[in-house]
Amino acid sequence: MSLFPTSAPHAHAPDSVPRLMGLVLLAVAPATLYGIVLFGWPALNLLLVTILACLLCEAVCLRLAGHAVRPFLLDGSALLTGVLLALSLPPWAPWWIGAVGGFFAIVIGKQVFGGIGQNIFNPAMLARVALLVSFPVEMTLWLEPRPLFSSHAPGFLESLTITLGGISDIDAVSGATILGHIRTELGMARELGQILPGHYQAGTAALGWTGGSLGETADLLVLLGGLWLLWRRVMTWHVPVALLATVLVLAGGFHGLNPERFASPAVHLLSGSLMLGAFFIATDPVTSPTTKLGQLIFGAGCGALVYIIRTWGGYPEGVAFAVVLMNAATPLIDHYVRPRIYGRTWRGQSRPVPERAKRPPVGSGEAE
């Protein structure tokens, strides 16, 4: 028997970093599978490429930094980054987009800062932003759903050509996301009343039967996964609720002012990667504030930036930019937003006991 002295506590909640990562991966699995079914074999290829790239980069960096490779590689964080990155890419993106993205996410986004827990920016979102800025053509190639095994879906061999060599006939497959479509059409001075019919239906949008990034379209599945994480207490409601509520309030307000110019809250909620971002991206513990109030501010900031970028910015979608910008603000939020310490005022002085303490608590002294 070992009586080696160690400090209390000698009990621990059945939680660990690999377990948390595993639960998040489980929660995002339905949306991932849906994306693969929706966009066929090339989507699966892309997912495998990003995961492999992330794991490989992680292993090399850990080795170079002289850390133990196995425990960190198996903690699930690099795997999760790979999955989230793939989910935010165009589903038929070529292999090198996935590989460069994986390199960016893990090496530039995470390991240069010192590895897990040290990074300032969400690795997957940093990679997506870098790719979008560097390769705008490949990163905005959207396609209509072509489910696995359907008549116009590519076969497995054909998918390898798409992944390795690129899409041969771009015009034949490409479409536009609803947010992209709205932006283009609004740019041509048309009104939403003319733009949306035929392109947007709340039902199909919620079910995800629409063009977009690999894993962002299935809003209902993403929502269910997120709610499951809340129920399992892997994360708290503060970031997602603040983020979604801010977008809804802003969208509702502007839509109320001018419904022909500003899309309705429902369109905002069910398009792009808002749901994915609210539950799986912005909630990244490393890059979001640690206090509840800080998380509310962070979520609201993300929501406001998403709405601003979508409505007035240069890109139709702004989740990645919004999250990365708010990531940069996280140290500031954590610096100023701290809980009040028990027995102290907000300023840290000893908190005097109010006068009522001089009297016995209400109701005492009487039998029940």
Added chain:
Amino acid sequence: MKLFDFWGGVHPAGQKHLSAEQAIQVLPMPSRLHVPLQQHTGRPAVPAVKVGQTVRKGQLLGREQGGVSASVHAPTSGVIVAIGDFTAPHVSGLPLPTITLESDGEDRWLEREPPPDPFALEPEEVAARIGEAGIVGMGGANFPAAVKLSKARQAKVHTLAVNGAECEPYMTCDDRLMRERAEHIVDGIRLMLHALQASNAVIAIEDNKPEAVASMKAACQPERQIRVVVVPSRYPAGSAKQLIQILTGLETPAGGRGTDTGVLVHNVGTAYAVHRALRQAHPLISRIITVTGGAVARPQNLEAPIGALVEDLLAFCGGAMEATSRLLMGGPMMGQPLPGTRVPIVKGTNGILALTAAEARLEATPSPCIRCGRCVEACPMGLMPLEMSKRARHDDLDGAEAFGLIDCISCGSCAYVCPSHIPLVQYFEYARGALEARQRAEQKVKETRRLLEQHQARLARAEQAKAEAAARRQAEKRQAKAKVGAAA
């Protein structure tokens, strides 16, 4: 009665079922007892006996030194065989001055008459008798009870909060005491109210102890000024600061005392000891201890004499030491690891816990912080443990202090929930120790500088005096010369 909420907290697995249904058993008197002279906060007791002396049960062994101190008494009759160092029940395994008593097997009491009506005594006299009985806070604080009562009376405390929350997992000693000896506890509470000159008492019990609640409610029935309140089971509801918050919604001011809120917190075990001291004239020489954990064959609640060895208690419970990977005094959240089984139990020992490797989760190794904020959420004091530990790790003591290091109550809630298994409490204990050492060193430097300055001032004065004397002599000489000159 309206209850309030405290911040944070965790829900560790209770594990109280292991011993909760075991009625209190009296531990057979061990042949030798090792009674440490310091079992309390403050100054150690001074030996009042000599080696070879025969003592009766309840006789004074060590006399309190005055101020914050507490006496110790003979847990049985027998002969003093040694007064010297013995391993203390502390992680360090360092020895403490201890009186070793060999039992004569007769367990004969020193005859003493209890006062006929303790309520006829002056409050100060009641407190004095509590002090004479060597009673300290039995919840683990170990602060001399009489000192606490007298100070609280001076502070005009209106409510006595009797702590029966027992929020530590595994521990059931207070639960059993409340179930089996409720009348005695209530009598002790009435006596403490008299000593305090306070009007109300509230007995707080967590809702996971319905039998104890029922038993205490029944015992309180005739008492209008004593009531039982059921508080939600959430660790650390039984911490004094959090209990005050639950009962009053008030916070103990930083750097202040709990009594600033008008409430004095005492453990149910202390109330029981007070009853024994004033009704039977029995000093505090035994207590209820839960011996439990997955590595104990037959977990039980024992009434054990102070000074019995941990191995005596474990042996009575069937032992099973092979599976023990961690041996603790106290519960798993705040208990102290023991340096071995040959250490005595003391007045503040509420449990002996032998955990298996699976229970203690020894396989977990710390990994980097992922800033999930669970520790912030769990902290009942409103601290940011992740920020404090980050600074403590890099010896940034000022930084850790600025984040509230001195407000930490070491409850361990943060480390309990940390998914990275970072030993946060250990960092805080280290930083606090380093901070104290630094403050001592600074004090020493300041004191040295003061002495040096005094020394230099003294030298300068001496120098000046010498110079003045020389000048005077010179002047006298000149004067003398002038006189001589004038005379000539």
